[in-house]
Amino acid sequence: MMTWTFPTSSSEVLTAELGAGTWAAFTTRAGGVSEGEHASLNLGAGVGDAPEAVARNRGILARTADAPVAFVRQVHGVDVFRWDAQAVPALGEEPVADIVLTTAAGAAVAVLVADCVPVLLAGPGGVAAVHAGRKGVLAGAVPTAVAALAEEGVTVTHAAIGPSICGRCYEVPRALRTEASAQLAELHATTSWGTPALDLPAGVHAQLHAAGITRVDHQAICTLEDERFFSYRRSGVCGRFAGVVRLD
Secondary structure, three states, X not given: XXXXXXXXXXXXXXXXXXXXXXXXXXXXXXEOOOOHHXXXXXXXXXXXXXXXXXXXXXXXXXXXXXXXXXXXXXXXXXXXEEEXXXXXXXXXXXXXXXXXXXXXXXXXXXXXXXXOEEEEEEEOOEXXXXXXXXXXXXXXXXXXXXXXXXXXXXOOOEEEEOOEOOOOOOEOOHHHHHHHHHHOHHHEEEOOXXXXXXXXXXXXXXXXXXXXXXXXXXXXXXXXXXXXXXXXXXHOXXXXXXXXXXXX
């Protein structure tokens, strides 16, 4: 069940269902302390926003999640950061990874997006957040995260797919669609105006199904079409929203 909540910490989040013992959500642009052209709950560094504002916005998210939140520096890869919750990586010092997981009770992990697919995973004793853009989907970021949790003794039982650009809007060159679809057929799509496209959420769904995960909460919202969320395709330089999951 999707529900909007409006915490006193000045953030608005779309909650997701990941089973007992977890709290999961996707943030929006609303709230936050960033100013000027970045006025929003921007959680991303490196987009021109003041570092002090980004740090404060991440603090707001931590209060909303009622837990320390670990972020990573994403590079469209499949590296995994296993967070033991001893210390939150400082802004600008985050480890390079596109998958962050924890088995520490009371800790939360997050990934940042602005059209890519944020994927949250959970099972008894562990959670993970995955940044799955086109390169990440094709490289197997989601299956890699499922396997990484399995190495920690966690069997993934639930997943959530957050707001991202949809197959009706993610236009790509025809050759790229052909190449990507040959690797993962579910990616094949056509835009609403009739040009080649990729459907990243459908690709993620297929990978989750192949991993035996059938309890999937898909927040089927297109970031290009819905201005509550950041979209690189819509705005060019823009902030980042988060998919975040806490293990209770």
